[in-house]
Amino acid sequence: xxxxxxxxxxxxxxxxxxxxxxxxxxxxxxxxxxxxxxxxxxxxxxxxxxxxxxxxxxxxxxxxxxxxxxxxxxxxxxxxxxxxxxxxxxxxxxxxxxxxxxxxxxxxxxxxxxxxxxxxxxxxxxxxxxxxxxxxxxxxxxxxxxxxxxxxxxxxxxxxxxxxxxxxxxxxxxxxxxxxxxxxxxxxxxxxxxxxxxxxxxxxxxxxxxxxxxxxxxxxxxxxxxxxxxxxxxxxxxxxxxxxxxxxxxxxxxxxxxxxxxxxxxxxxxxxxxxxxxxxxxxxxxxxxxxxxxxxxxxx
Amino acid sequence: xxxxxxxxxxxxxxxxxxxxxxxxxxxxxxxxxxxxxxxxxxxxxxxxxxxxxxxxxxxxxxxxxxxxxxxxxxxxxxxxxxxxxxxxxxxxxxxxxxxxxxxxxxxxxxxxxxxxxxxxxxxxxxxxxxxxxxxxxxxxxxxxxxxxxxxxxxxxxxxxxxxxxxxxxxxxxxxxxxxxxxxxxxxxxxxxxxxxxxxxxxxxxxxxxxxxxxxxxxxxxxxxxxxxxxxxxxxxxxxxxxxxxxxxxxxxxxxxxxxxxxxxxxxxxxxxxxxxxxxxxxxxxxxxxxxxxxxxxxxxxxxxxxxxxxxxxxxxxxxxxxxxxxxxxxxxxxxxxxxxxxxxxxxxxxx
Numbered sequence: 095x096x097x098x099x100x101x102x103x104x105x106x107x108x109x110x111x112x113x114x115x116x117x118x119x120x121x122x123x124x125x126x127x128x129x130x131x132x133x134x135x136x137x138x139x140x141x142x143x144x145x146x147x148x149x150x151x152x153x154x155x156x157x158x159x160x161x162x163x164x165x166x167x168x169x170x171x172x173x174x175x176x177x178x179x180x181x182x183x184x185x186x187x188x189x190x191x192x193x194x195x196x197x198x199x200x201x202x203x204x205x206x207x208x209x210x211x212x213x214x215x216x217x218x219x220x221x222x223x224x225x226x227x228x229x230x231x232x233x234x235x236x237x238x239x240x241x242x243x244x245x246x247x248x249x250x251x252x253x254x255x256x257x258x259x260x261x262x263x264x265x266x267x268x269x270x271x272x273x274x275x276x277x278x279x280x281x282x283x284x285x286x287x288x289x290x291x292x293x294x295x296x297x298x299x300x301x302x303x304x305x306x307x308x309x310x311x312x313x314x315x316x317x318x319x320x321x322x323x324x325x326x327x328x329x330x331x332x333x334x335x336x337x338x339x340x341x342x343x344x345x346x347x348x349x350x351x352x353x354x355x356x357x358x359x360x361x362x363x364x365x366x367x368x369x370x371x372x373x374x375x376x377x378x379x380x381x382x383x384x385x386x387x388x389x390x391x392x393x394x
Numbered sequence: 395x396x397x398x399x400x401x402x403x404x405x406x407x408x409x410x411x412x413x414x415x416x417x418x419x420x421x422x423x424x425x426x427x428x429x430x431x432x433x434x435x436x437x438x439x440x441x442x443x444x445x446x447x448x449x450x451x452x453x454x455x456x457x458x459x460x461x462x463x464x465x466x467x468x469x470x471x472x473x474x475x476x477x478x479x480x481x482x483x484x485x486x487x488x489x490x491x492x493x494x495x496x497x498x499x500x501x502x503x504x505x506x507x508x509x510x511x512x513x514x515x516x517x518x519x520x521x522x523x524x525x526x527x528x529x530x531x532x533x534x535x536x537x538x539x540x541x542x543x544x545x546x547x548x549x550x551x552x553x554x555x556x557x558x559x560x561x562x563x564x565x566x567x568x569x570x571x572x573x574x575x576x577x578x579x580x581x582x583x584x585x586x587x588x589x590x591x592x593x594x595x596x597x598x599x600x601x602x603x604x605x606x607x608x609x610x611x612x613x614x615x616x617x618x619x620x621x622x623x624x625x626x627x628x629x630x631x632x633x634x635x636x637x638x639x640x641x642x643x644x645x646x647x648x649x650x651x652x653x654x655x656x657x658x659x660x661x662x663x664x665x666x667x668x669x670x671x672x673x674x675x676x677x678x679x680x681x682x683x684x685x686x687x688x689x690x691x692x693x694x695x696x697x698x699x700x701x702x703x704x705x706x707x708x709x710x711x712x713x714x715x716x717x718x719x720x721x722x723x724x725x726x727x728x729x730x731x732x733x734x735x736x737x738x739x740x741x742x743x744x745x
Binding site: 135136139141142218219220222223224225233234236239242 | 520521526592597631679697
């Protein structure tokens, strides 16, 4: 399946140059008998809906936000495996979380390999947003999707085990990790036989602090949550999308392996929950450590 | 003694091609086609028996011809082909009658191959990107064609569970593109305008008609049991499919698209069956590894299927000026005549 990872090794187009035709995606199977017509594809959208060209464009646009607005700084990014599958796990915060794009941008520029972000399927249901979300590497968070990415294709997948409970928590609860779901991320990593790489992020809570929740409105609109953010109060309508320029620090913790056989039918729930809780505590400890070192929200 | 095969839906293009392929196999003694109308193509040695759409005469035919294999290709997966009560009659009642024929006490049927459709997986926002054969669908079926196919499959599975002596295979076929067989989306793609839901660009997976015919033959010949997805490798976004086919995309509002398009559907400019609506938002992907692992080799990828479809569509547009071509042959025997003039009916031996 290594050919599936072609986008990572694909040479980047230099800006301004004539856009080269994307190399043929690895879709074709060896055919017998009749020769299949030459692959007529013009885009490089893969089976997950991700397009390396769209990512390239997004990286170019997001670059200034990453380096000038958030001034993202990594610690131990070399702990993320350069080859093979790994499940990146982060703490999730801010009404519109900036952590996902920052991690994806950082890992893709440093490691030159794609990152797929597993997220709530709700994004898919919104016109335009859903399409771009998918082109930029968004994948509906389901165990079978994650398994296919990690095990069959050896990709990097990013997941926030807190789910929507992370970004929907109020500012007074900042950097308090929520429950890590039902430990599904651990079970998926065990089944796929890949390590979990925890990433602790400090600063994301301050990019878009949630002041108040409007659960009824959220329910009426079919949204996972509907927050009133400090950004809205300070910046007005602009604040619904513009985050504050808090300094983002990301620390990659040691990869966690579980010492169990991959592809088992069942993993003991006790072991799964124990590992999940252990990862949560390691991340919580790292967050406290990073917070204690932080001198300023804005300058780090 | 070679095999004796009955093919349902032999009057359709796909069924007809399956019959032709089986005819060419010297290991098969008798090929019997069953259909409701005139065949679309000429057969070498196969006989076509006409029947009603629910195949109520099937048990008599099976008993008389002692077929050992039934290839059931007549299930309808595209609700633009027939009104919904007809779909129910064909898919559910037709399958029921077929299973009843195969289930008879002295039945000669030892193998059953059913062509179903990927429609049974549905299409929803929370769906997995790729459905494997044992991935359950994530939401209750909303359209008649989905419901009837799921019911037909359930009947077949029930039959398989209770008749271990019969090898049963279900082939779930992705959206078919080909010279004649076109799925609901394929029909739209061959028109100058293809509807899409504004803001959505779903990933679609296709299979070439040729690969479907070959897969049906492959499963029949190798007596495979179980459920298999049949789809070209890879998925591609609708925008790209439309670009390859040279059709323009016509935007529908994301809210109630069927309502907005209803007048155009009425005029026959578009076809927007209900099962297509969800597909135009979320697409569908199918894992094809099981059939490939069994040894089947696809000739077309998804994008290859789209391209060959696009060239078919182009040549069809060119041919349009030449008038309609007559059908390959007309077959005029009906069931009773088949019994009276019996090359494939097993006569009770004299002793």
